[in-house]
Amino acid sequence: MDPAPPARIYAYSGGFLGPDRQARRIRRIMELAGHPLRIGLPGKADKVAVWGHAKRAARGEKIAARRGAGLLRIEDAFLRSLFPGRAGEPTLGLLIDHQGAYYAPAKPSGLETLLATHPLDDHALLERARLGMARIKALQLSKYSAHDPDLPAPKPGYVLIVDQVRGDASLTHGGLDGALSPHLFREMLVQAQIDFPGARIIIRTHPETQHGYRAGHYTPADATQDKITLLDDPVSPWELLEGAIAVYTVSSQLGFDAIFAGHKPRVFGLPFYAGWGLTTDLTPHPRRRRRLTRAQLFAASMLLYPHWYDPCRDRLCSFEDALDHLEALTRAWREDRKGYVALNMRLWKRRHLQIFFGRWERLRFAKAPQRDRQPMVWGMADGPENAIRVEDGFLRSRGLGAELTPPLSLVADDIGLYYDPRSASRLETLIASPPPPGSTTRAQALITRIRKERLSKYNLSCMTPDLPEGYRILVPGQVEDDASIRLGAGDICTNLALLAETRRHNPQAMILYKPHPDVEAGLRPGAIPQGEAMRLADLVLDRADPTYLLDHVDEVWTMTSTLGFEALLRNVPVTTLGAPFYAGWGLTRDLGAIPERRSARPSRDALAHAALIAYPRYVDPVSHLPCAPEVALDRLAMHDSARRPALRMLAKLQGLFASFAPLWR
Structure with missing residues (x-):
């Protein structure tokens, strides 16, 4: 005998069928949960969806009673949103109950039945619950x-x-x-x-x-x-x-x-x-x-x-994924709710800054501070003492910032900036603090995904060269006028000096020099003449894939490059000659001057949590919603972060005027 067809679900109120965001979200979650909503008249094998026991449920209840159909009671999940539904914000999850409403004890609901009859003794399930409780509280x-x-x-x-x-x-x-x-x-x-x-x-x-x-x-x-x-x-x-x-x-x-x-x-x-x-x-x-x-x-x-929903990926998801999204959304609101005035921002950056920081209070762009807004500046540009300083994150994009590729991640630091070791930064504070509940597990999963998808800061299409045999040391070149060099490199502050110092300490090693992509593109200074480079390095790796190199080298020597951080994620030993944000915590060999305040000894995973999860802000390039880093990884892996054609044309023009960088940077 063929199984009975699944019940068809009918709805009759504007809360389900209306054009507003909440109604659209409800319909989408219902569809993904296998209950697409219909209009028409139900049969006895069908059900009518009603919103709990609200007044608007009465019409659906009467139709169901007349037609002999069942009821499907719908309510918001217990982690709903930033604001109440009356503010117009759609829910992050639904409670879809075939028995009753969870808050009406006259008869058992699906939740009461679950609590009364489910074994609830699976170790992994209960560990997830304990971690979920701790994360929500934290x-x-x-x-x-x-x-x-x-x-x-x-x-x-x-x-x-x-x-x-x-x-x-x-x-x-x-x-x-x-x-x-x-x-x-x-x-x-x-x-x-x-x-x-x-x-x-x-x-x-x-x-x-x-x-x-x-x-x-x-x-x-x-x-x-x-x-x-x-x-x-x-x-x-x-x-x-x-x-x-x-x-x-x-x-x-x-x-x-x-x-x-x-x-x-x-x-x-x-x-x-x-x-x-x-x-x-x-x-x-x-x-x-x-x-x-x-x-x-x-x-x-x-x-x-509950049935939890991921609005960035447009799919049903686990509680943990919904929590990650609500964390990103809530953080963005708490930090941005009073609004900013962005000072002296380049025109091409303004749209991206508005998407990142202007969701609840639109950014104002000005040349001078305003009394009622906290000032925001880019990098180490001149600004008031209380300015928020913005920079690219460590998982930025598929393409260079110097080529005007929009970022998926930015950092906004209210203390300093991560690449300026002269004073503390918000990142330093996060690294030195006890990691929050679940941070180790989440960071480990993020690192595993980064390695599996071969992701890095810029994710360019690069070559995978043949490498010489021997003990291989990778030396990443940097942009020599970059703020991280000016502020954190110390005595060794040029690519040529870095190569020479690496060779002096490692006369027998196979030294592999990788120029910085911005320098290769002719957009920033730092090029070493070919003859000078080959005198100190065994191989110059033009346009080579950094993730491939990190999987095939024995060590990295660097001034302050974020490639050193990416090496740590892959358990590659790192020697620093400057004071990058990841140096001084016991995870690197440091030959430069490290601030004494870096006395904490975090694990690699705690460092990764601070740098990749707690410090940056991410925005999904598809939905333009604040998102978790895991969503950003999805977009980078699927190539869903490319810049628009207009920006590609602008980047080509920019390359023609690279020597006039102050005009566009």
Whole structure:
């Protein structure tokens, strides 16, 4: 007998069928999940998609009842976005439930069934859950992650009460037979004062209330007493949970977060996370008898139940990929939300800078600072002391910056710049700090992918030459007027001097000299006459593939080249004659003057995490969204980062005027 055809899914509300970004995102996730939405009339074997128990679900429920069709209840996933959906930002995931809505305990939902019946004992699954909990906390992410990092949390030692919006479906369908009303929130406030007499009480308003979309249950009138504060500022919920001595909630997702922050929240309703032994429940649940660990609750709720979506790659993805994207998105908002004024920027860079840093507040381009914007300058250009300094990242593009190829990654440093060892930089701070949860595993995977795809900073189409036998030392040439040479090279500051010093220390080695691509292209200074180069080197490797060379050499000697960093990623020993950002941490042999402040001893993977994940910013060239470095690697591997034809023509003209570089750099 042929199997029954899968149920067709019908929808009738604008929330599913509308033209806005959220509706389009919902339709796309449903399609990728195997539930493409249709219009028409369902049969008995079909289902009607409705948005939870919202008012707009009523029409779909009536049609399903009349036609004998089933219901498919849809809701946002528990890590939704930066802002509430009413702000117009689409969700990063959906909860697609064939049984019910996760917040309506009148009957089991798919999530409740999962929590009650799934073994949740797989070691790898639980390790993912533990790491996911740690990462969310370290990154200060929640359902809505647009928390202001500049806002301090209240002084620790308070009781935290969590408000919710009036009429929310998790309250009206919370299973308390009408008891859920403003009176219940009043009772919760009174109970907290009874349980903790004399303690300070912080009432945290809902993000939708903070944005003015919907009213909550508490008002400034509730903060008339000295010990009660209504907090409607967007302080990170993780900071609030850190300072709380107890947490009270009816059914807010913040109670879910509180569990992973180490609390056992006092719960007045019947949310999905209550009844499993991780909460103090004032209303016993009629069905839930199983006792779960935090990791088991997280594994079911965040790893197994949702359908996560990657908006850059346009595909369903794992929780970890969604988290990586939300991390990139949240970081960009937190850093850029107040806007910048970019000073004296070249015309060709402005579009890319706008894409990177002007998503929420468009960049202003000017010649002088402005009082209401933080200044931004390129590299070591003149600028105010508080200027953000921008430079290319270490996985930049397929093509040279000097040929005007758009970057996939930029760094924006509020302390200094990574190639100026005279003072500290944000990168130095990251390298010297303890690595965040999951950083080692993520960096290892990134390094493996970089090596497998043979990726480097510029990813040019290069040759793979035959190399002589013997102990091979690769010497990468550099642009001699580059800031990294001027500021960090020391006494050995020309390519000829670098070659001579390498030969002096290694008279018997096979020395392979690779000129810098910008120098080969005739765009920047640093060329060594052929005769001089061949006197010191055994082979000059014009236009050779650096990734191929790194796989076939025994050592790298350099002044400050990022090729030394790429060598470390491939476990090739590196000797530095200057003070590049990767020197002085115990991973290289350093013959130059290294700042004494570099006393930490990170692992190679910790260094890679700082330099490739935590320090740069990446933008997907396809979607123009802030993205994770893993997405940038995909684009580089698929050649999806080429510059536009207009820029190629401009680059050719630029080559004609290379000696007038100050005009375009």
